[in-house]
Amino acid sequence: PQAIYRKDYTPPSYWVNTVEMGFDLDPDLTRVATRMTLSRNIGSRGKSLVLYGESLELVQLRMNGKEVGKRGYTLGNGVLEIFNVPAEVTLDIETALRPNQNTSLMGLYTSNGNFFTQCEAEGFRKITFFPDRPDVMATYKVMLRADKDKYPVLLSNGNLIEEGDLGDGRHYAVWEDPFKKPSYLFALVAGQLVCQEETYKLQSGREVLLQVWVEEGNLDKTQHAMDSLKNSIRWDEERFGLELDLDRFMIVAVGDFNMGAMENKGLNIFNTKFVLANPRIATDADYAGIESVVGHEYFHNWTGNRVTCRDWFQLSLKEGLTVFRDQEFSADLIGTDSGRAVKRIEDVRVLRQAQFPEDAGPMAHPVRPDSYVEINNFYTVTIYEKGSEVVRMYQTLLGRDGFRKGMDLYFQRHDGQAVTCDDFRAAMADAGGRDLSQFELWYSQAGTPRVKVETRYDEVAQSYMITLTQSCPPTPGQPNKLPFHIPVAVGLLDSGGRDMPLVLDSVEGGDDRSVAPTTMVLELTEPSQTFHFRNVREEPVPSVLRNFSAPVILDIEYTDAQLAFLMANDSDAFNRWEAGQRLAMRRMLALTEAVKNGEALDRNADENALGAAFRATLTDNALDPAFCELALTLPSESVVAEQMDVVHPQAIHQVRRFLRRALASALRFQWEVAYQSNRTPGAYSPDPVSAGKRGLKNLALSYIVELDDGDAHKLAQSQYDNANNMTDRIAALSALVNSNAPGKDAALASFYEDFKQEALVVDKWFSLQAMARHTDVAAVRELMNHPAFSLRNPNRARSLIFSFCNGNPAQFHAPDGSGYEFWADQVIALNTINPQVAARLARSLDRWRKYAPELQDRMRAALQRVAATKSLSKDVHEVISKSLA
Numbered sequence: 001p002q003a004i005y006r007k008d009y010t011p012p013s014y015w016v017n018t019v020e021m022g023f024d025l026d027p028d029l030t031r032v033a034t035r036m037t038l039s040r041n042i043g044s045r046g047k048s049l050v051l052y053g054e055s056l057e058l059v060q061l062r063m064n065g066k067e068v069g070k071r072g073y074t075l076g077n078g079v080l081e082i083f084n085v086p087a088e089v090t091l092d093i094e095t096a097l098r099p100n101q102n103t104s105l106m107g108l109y110t111s112n113g114n115f116f117t118q119c120e121a122e123g124f125r126k127i128t129f130f131p132d133r134p135d136v137m138a139t140y141k142v143m144l145r146a147d148k149d150k151y152p153v154l155l156s157n158g159n160l161i162e163e164g165d166l167g168d169g170r171h172y173a174v175w176e177d178p179f180k181k182p183s184y185l186f187a188l189v190a191g192q193l194v195c196q197e198e199t200y201k202l203q204s205g206r207e208v209l210l211q212v213w214v215e216e217g218n219l220d221k222t223q224h225a226m227d228s229l230k231n232s233i234r235w236d237e238e239r240f241g242l243e244l245d246l247d248r249f250m251i252v253a254v255g256d257f258n259m260g261a262m263e264n265k266g267l268n269i270f271n272t273k274f275v276l277a278n279p280r281i282a283t284d285a286d287y288a289g290i291e292s293v294v295g296h297e298y299f300h301n302w303t304g305n306r307v308t309c310r311d312w313f314q315l316s317l318k319e320g321l322t323v324f325r326d327q328e329f330s331a332d333l334i335g336t337d338s339g340r341a342v343k344r345i346e347d348v349r350v351l352r353q354a355q356f357p358e359d360a361g362p363m364a365h366p367v368r369p370d371s372y373v374e375i376n377n378f379y380t381v382t383i384y385e386k387g388s389e390v391v392r393m394y395q396t397l398l399g400r401d402g403f404r405k406g407m408d409l410y411f412q413r414h415d416g417q418a419v420t421c422d423d424f425r426a427a428m429a430d431a432g433g434r435d436l437s438q439f440e441l442w443y444s445q446a447g448t449p450r451v452k453v454e455t456r457y458d459e460v461a462q463s464y465m466i467t468l469t470q471s472c473p474p475t476p477g478q479p480n481k482l483p484f485h486i487p488v489a490v491g492l493l494d495s496g497g498r499d500m501p502l503v504l505d506s507v508e509g510g511d512d513r514s515v516a517p518t519t520m521v522l523e524l525t526e527p528s529q530t531f532h533f534r535n536v537r538e539e540p541v542p543s544v545l546r547n548f549s550a551p552v553i554l555d556i557e558y559t560d561a562q563l564a565f566l567m568a569n570d571s572d573a574f575n576r577w578e579a580g581q582r583l584a585m586r587r588m589l590a591l592t593e594a595v596k597n598g599e600a601l602d603r604n605a606d607e608n609a610l611g612a613a614f615r616a617t618l619t620d621n622a623l624d625p626a627f628c629e630l631a632l633t634l635p636s637e638s639v640v641a642e643q644m645d646v647v648h649p650q651a652i653h654q655v656r657r658f659l660r661r662a663l664a665s666a667l668r669f670q671w672e673v674a675y676q677s678n679r680t681p682g683a684y685s686p687d688p689v690s691a692g693k694r695g696l697k698n699l700a701l702s703y704i705v706e707l708d709d710g711d712a713h714k715l716a717q718s719q720y721d722n723a724n725n726m727t728d729r730i731a732a733l734s735a736l737v738n739s740n741a742p743g744k745d746a747a748l749a750s751f752y753e754d755f756k757q758e759a760l761v762v763d764k765w766f767s768l769q770a771m772a773r774h775t776d777v778a779a780v781r782e783l784m785n786h787p788a789f790s791l792r793n794p795n796r797a798r799s800l801i802f803s804f805c806n807g808n809p810a811q812f813h814a815p816d817g818s819g820y821e822f823w824a825d826q827v828i829a830l831n832t833i834n835p836q837v838a839a840r841l842a843r844s845l846d847r848w849r850k851y852a853p854e855l856q857d858r859m860r861a862a863l864q865r866v867a868a869t870k871s872l873s874k875d876v877h878e879v880i881s882k883s884l885a
């Protein structure tokens with residue numbers, strides 16, 4: 001397969017002005033008639049018109065009403081090239097396609113008998129031949145025709161302008177979208193669906209119709225999505241002055257979907273996982289996920305739809321910015337300082353858990369990639385999460401008001417256009433009056449920068465120096481890196497744990513603010529820079545990279561005592577959490593080394609700095625329970641693995657478990673107290689305070705059950721039996737399944753019986769087992785034989801296979817290589833069903849070169865087996881070949 005390069009971008013030879021489409025929907029054979037008007041681009045005289053099409057039958061092709069003869073075009077390799085096209089032209093194209101056979105879930109497909117589309121990134125070309133690229137923007141008018149009984153609901157983008165009967169048992173609906181859009185935002189939905197609807201008054205007084213469409217039987221699960229949508233609309237008005245531009249906004253839930261959701265103009269299509277919720281089936285995490293994904297898709301209406309991407313290399317222009325916006329939305333909605341900090345910690349955890357490894361592995365790529373083989377492989381944590389961190393750094397550098405001015409200027413300049421990441425940066429720079437040219441490197445250089453911190457206190461001069469030195473490791477195709485522009489937020493703590501006022505020496509005549517700040521953003525732009533603080537009365541403990549002000553790895557040497565001090569005192573909640581994680585990581589790495597050297601772990605030896613710090617946190621009643629939960633959770637096995645040169649998954653697992661048991665036994669009484677005092681009696685509510693309490697209570701339960709005694713089992717069993725919500729029920733089930741409790745098999749069986757009608761809960765049931773510590777490869781293969789299992793449904797495949805390969809490292813990396821054989825089998829099977837999902841699974845071996853040589857050999861063999869498979873999709877081929885390179 002051929003790579004596509006950013007440097008090769010050329011504008012299209014023709015623009016499309018209007019598109020009219022007629023669909024005769026039939027699951028076996030759908031016919032699509034498309035009429036488009038086009039205008040030749042300046043400087044394109046003599047150039048052919050290039051249209052893309054895949055898995056399509058071309059039934060008819062007419063130009064200005066006349067059939068185009070065989071000599072007038074060529075068709076091959078997904079490209080329809082038409083020659084001698086006039087400057088202004090009307091094209092009529094008829095295509096035929098087979099939605100029922102479309103298991104890729106791209107283009108037009110069926111799910112549980114209903115029709116759905118997914119056009120981002122290049123799915124529209126599976127519906128008709130089209131210049132399917134995001135810089136070609138047109139208005140669309142769409143007529144849907146279908147059997148009235150089977151498909152009573154017919155939806156597309158924009159406004160419904162006409163509907164009626166066709167007489168023969170069929171009916172039609174005509175939709176018109178007044179806004180120009182790229183083809184990837186096209187959508188249609190047809191089938192048996194019902195909706196919850198509300199009218200909502202915008203700040204301007206205009207009323208809009210909001211609808212959430214689901215399959216019958218699910219109307220009791222739409223309220224949270226509807227509330228989240230209304231909150232999103234209000235938030236975008238208040239924070240960014242952005243109003244919903246349509247009279248109608250629809251969300252539709254579908255059970256078969258490759259990703260989380262899709263921001264099609266006015267007709268968002270969602271994975272059911274991010275719509276359906278009630279206390280019986282959804283956890284607190286599900287509720288939070290729905291809120292953020294509903295927000296994310298809604299916010300795309302401006303950042304993505306009104307202003308879109310010139311080409312797919314600019315994907316982070318919309319995705320990084322929109323993730324930043326959804327993160328801020330969720331944080332603002334919580335409202336409290338500690339809630340904001342919790343949200344920030346959760347977001348950084350995702351970045352470290354998933355993006356840092358990506359940036360250090362064979363698929364590392366810049367936020368704005370230079371090339372790709374298959375664009376679907378670039379919907380990555382780098383584009384989304386690191387992209388969001390890059391946007392956040394603008395806000396850190398320019399301030400909240402400066403950032404808002406930059407956003408206003410961006411929309412003023414580019415509304416209705418398809419633009420680049422450079423355009424966004426220029427708007428920020430111009431609005432803020434800043435030179436942000438060096439900042440471009442965040443878009444062009446891959447890899448996670450490291451910032452080394454060295455300090456020196458001069459007691460006589462009462463000055464304190466912080467030297468920051470940056471570096472960035474080589475990544476594929478980028479052996480050498482230039483220094484980044486890195487905002488490093490810093491505070492200094494005195495011996496009483498209070499923030500010291502900060503006065504930088506470089507500021508002439510001191511700071512002109514009457515009160516010196518206690519957090520300062522140092523701008524690191526050179527390979528190494530020293531910052532001098534004056535009037536520093538005593539040697540401080542530095543708190544560096546507050547609120548995680550840049551996506552970097554901080555190398556800083558703290559003693560255990562300093563970490564415990566920061567954990568207890570830092571006014572920056574993120575760094576309080578960070579200090580605890582550093583303490584835990586240090587201990588885990590030391591113990592893992594001991595296990596690798598064959599040393600026994602002494603259970604009683606663990607009342608050390610970590611134990612004391614945990615005790616202090618657990619017994620501090622002033623702390624927010626949600627923060628406590630995060631602070632008392634040890635770094636995950638995969639985060640520990642990233643810190644090691646040679647990874648030993650079983651050793652890490654053994655150590656994490658050992659430490660959890662040690663902490664459980666040393667603090668048993670305190671865990672019991674935390675359990676009891678964080679109960680949330682009464683009706684379930686997903687609000688952040690209640691969710692935080694449940695989080696801490698269930699963490700306490702998981703520690704207690706580590707002790708695996710009768711009392712612990714009883715506590716978990718009783719919570720399981722009496723739970724009035726899914727958060728508590730699944731937490732109890734997970735605790736039981738990961739223990740030797742006598743009732744665990746019965747609980748698993750009864751859970752399935754109780755929830756077998758709820759697909760999303762059955763996913764949880766598979767996932768919980770896939771990640772359980774006793775579940776080996778054989779058990780997963782057995783679970784694949786369960787009647788409820790199917791590889792065709794992405795949620796189900798993810799719930800079992802991905803959960804095992806990515807969420808159960810000790811079993812997946814079994815020394816005999818059976819996990820890798822299983823992985824290869826599933827990648828190969830998925831490759832023919834759904835290449836996009838297969839390629840995601842293929843990423844599970846990204847970090848294979850970090851493992852012990854015996855494991856590496858087995859992983860290489862599995863990778864090579866996949867590479868040698870016939871008819872490998874370009875999705876899987878790209879991932880595997882980069883892994884093996």
Ligand code: HT7
Nearest residue numbers: 120121258259261262263376379
């Ligand atoms: N913009 C959406 C991307 C998306 C997608 C991409 C490829 C294949 C299937 C897909 N479904 C959705 C999602 C988002 O970021 O909002």
Ligand code: ZN
Nearest residue numbers: 296300319322
């Ligand atoms: Zn998005």
